[in-house]
Amino acid sequence: MDTTHQLPSRRTLIRGGLATGTVALAGAGLVVDSRPSAAAVIPAADPFTLGVASGDPEPDGFVIWTRLALDPLAADGLGGMPSATYQLNWQVASDDRFADVVKAGSVAAQPGWAHSVHVEVGGLRPGREYFYRFRLGKHLSPAGRAVTAPSATEMPSALAMAFVSCSNLPAGYFTAYGRLAEERPDLILHLGDYQYEGGGNGVGRNHAGPETKTLAGYRQRYAQYKSDPDLQAAHAAAPWLAVWDDHEVDNNYAGDIPEKVAETPTFLPRRAAAYRAYYENMPLRRSSEPDGPNLDLYRRVRWGRLANFHMLDTRQYRSDQACGDGYKDCPAADDPTRSLPGMEQERWLLDGFRASTARWDLLGQQVFFGQRDNNPTAATTVSMDAWDGYRASRQRVTQGWVDAGVRNPVVLTGDVHAHWASDLCLDYSAPGEVVGSELITSSITSGGNGYDSPTGQHPWAAWNPNLRFWTNLRGYVSTTITASELTARFRCVPVVTTPGAEAFTRAEFVIDDRVRGLRQTVDNPLPTTPSLRRSTPTDEQIVADTIREEAHGSD
Template sequence: METTTRRTVIKAGLFTGAVALTPAAVVLDSRPSAAAVPPRTDPFTLGVASGDPWPDGFVIWTRLATDPVAADGRGGIPASTYAVNWQVATDDRFANVVKAGSAKATPDGGHSVHVEVRGLEAGREYWYRFRLGRHVSRAGRALTTPALGSNPASLAMAFTSCANFPAGYFTAYRHLADEQPDLVLHLGDYLYEGAGTGVGRQHAGLQTTTLAGYRQRHAQYKTDLDLQEAHAAAPWLVVWDDHEVDNNYADDIAENASEQPGFLTRRAAAYQAYYENMPLRRSSVPAGPDMQLYRRVPWGNLANFHMLDTRQYRSDQACGDGYKDCADADDPQRSLPGTEQEAWLLDGFRRSTARWDVLGQQVFFGRRDNDPTAKTTVSMDAWDGYRASRERVTRGWIDAGVRNPVVLTGDVHAHWASDLYLDYDEPTTPVGSELITSSITSGGNGYDDPDGRHPWADWNPNLQFWTNLRGYVSTRITPTEMTADFRCVPFVTTPGAEVFTRATLVIEDGRPGIAEVNAPSAAALRRQSSEGGAGAPAAAPSDAQVIADTIAQETHDASTVPVG
């Protein structure tokens, strides 16, 4: 959609709200957009975003809305086409604009703008913004990835998941933005589809089932200023889980039989709204109820990010949802990512020359047996419910000689860390590592355990760390190690919580599994709080209550009622 012309390059005008530009700078045509009369009030109420970076560019995004939560999903914008101007600069004052152009915002696209900016330098920062008439958006920060084949020294990457608007405030997003990472991975449940109220906030509209409803819900989330800060801070790689459509859906099967009629129509509406509201490339434009979301993004030779879609193609959950002891979970015909995506992933392993191969995906990969007296009682919605599929993927990275396989996960509303094995019945030497981020708000205020250990770890030796606090994970990846800080906030039901690191984990190059866990006790954190520190987590309930809360959060997480 880049439409830079000689006129925009040499036009000696000023960009409203900008400092004066040098004569050699690229500037935007300062005349009002010709396609339609711009709105009188600010149309950039949903902020800006960038995503899907590449060595020569990235996607920049915005969506026009003067009334974001309008029930018709149109954001208060008339059914006209608008020409939205955009700029990309090498500095945050836009003194050196290097790319500029105009993109159409159409009613059929929810008045969203997706610009695939090209022709930039590899491995550097840029800033971008938009203009419509006299209105100028805030600026966002983006990065291009390092050149293919290069050897970057490090990468600062954060990942997050599960933000439920009524369950609490998005304070953790603001803290993530303050860290200014190079890259953010969002691993699903960007929003929640249900109706309801929570602590100080409530969803606009009823349960989302139509395009208007999904557009309205996305817009409501985008009005959150903490989320806007996180989007403006760095490029994002996004993938969905279930709540962007319907809790625990599987391919073309709704969670509840009563909602099955017309489900693909609903899925098409949800996918359309998701594309409209995310910084995605044209390759992800939906075709009815289908949308290409899995993709691969390299970071030089340092890392490959394999971004998976574990909803659109999965076999239905075995024996229904929930925690079960189910023989059908071993059926080799069943697949979580679907056979085509499995093949794509295994081919990516074979072709990889990266130091780190990172899977950005949604549901728990390692085993979590919740009952030591039964054979295997595990979540049918996670990889535990697709054991043959998990074994094929794991064996795939082993056979391909992947140097450092790391799985990143969301969904479960708690921080976890797990070693990965080919055979969980014979857990000898780890063959990979899994880092799981807590939610931004889902589950409401959390709690902590004195030793960072879930009760299930007593009979699941792969489980290395756990806390039921809210937050995100901040990582630093180098050729020699991946360091992960489990960042937490002590509460979400009121704004203003400080952030602190509950644990730091290290994965060493060439050594699969968690090499080091540095997790201060909850008592130490409370002492820190009493001395003016970041704030202490609440004490953990009994083991029985921890288990009950874990199962409740993951089985009924469409609820807007905070758990714990």
């Protein structure tokens, strides 16, 4: 994994003089101490209620994670755990019965980190499947499955990779996570909105606590989500590459600017709390340990000679949304001084393109990359929260991969609560040569059950020829990547308001090596059996739903 990118030149400091580094978050009362505590009496109840996870694979290893919690919904965010440090034992084996343990050790679970642990396992063989688990006294965690990346010189025969986004607990059941786990891919990308910050109730699944603004609140919210069995299954099935979007902190925030201007004085302490809780609950390496309101998240992971994954952070460093956010016809979107990932991250990405020798270069990122103009007239009315609102930044990135001769550029996107497939161009005002492809995953639950269109077309496709496919059903994208092609299956569940639905492939697209653009191979609309039949909304309803979902994020 390439962790050599530069840190931001100006670290963001919390207003009011809160020091970065040492944890000094309001209400946290934290003292980080790795020494075993004399009061660390092993609890009688199972502390592994939040499952296990792995992430950030390299050729010689990966991160393994767990977090102890006796009462995941405890209001103080500490999971009902005593204020003591516990020593956990961990094992990595070559088989799921742990008959061949190849690595083992111990790690301290500290109250200052909400009893979460991140073990960077090394010394393993490249391109191999492994299994891992933790132990505390008589308590044994569930076992997880992880995969190491191939060696730098290897061209693997295939990579099974899936990507997901947007799981809002009150909106429905996380069935799609469970169906993804059943596929047992080699790698899962989570592209943001892992949890939602808002309060509120839903379809039999209510958020515990109010809107998350404190460290205790964010910790409690993550614990509630991680108590879900389908999410636990997806974490245990494969290593994750996780990046955030906005709802891990605050809807549509930009850098140090919150959604609501009145909350500006308290926003950086809130961001610091949210970033800390994110690190505590994700299988991230020590290079991403938070420093106050800063967390170094963007990174590059190589999968042998087959693929580079450029994992972007499009929230922490972005310029504020132009013209007050929303869908606008906004000249400021062309301002070359504005950037979605921030100028330093842009340079890091372009350097990665120039250095790449991979067959496929994939950008794991959060918001819609290609153009989606919602106005069929001469005016260009687009979302200011997406790359459309940062057109000069998008142009620099796109021109960057063209100039670098990237062999197969593919953008992977979340955020918008619908499946889309899009061609990418250098100039959307006069679309000519296709220079790349974008695959956009729907939500796990955000937006509720959703609906399908038999045509697989959004109304905007009539004047946006780059938009090739759309469905408003929930699900994930499952891919198979080989040296000759990338096959993307848009997997859907028909309902999320009741658990247990089966998944089906709504559409499949292929990107051929060195051929720009998408080739559709499967078109399979939602079955029209009586139990699944729904009325098809009008174009006006579809457009209104699209804009509402993206503006408010289902809060």
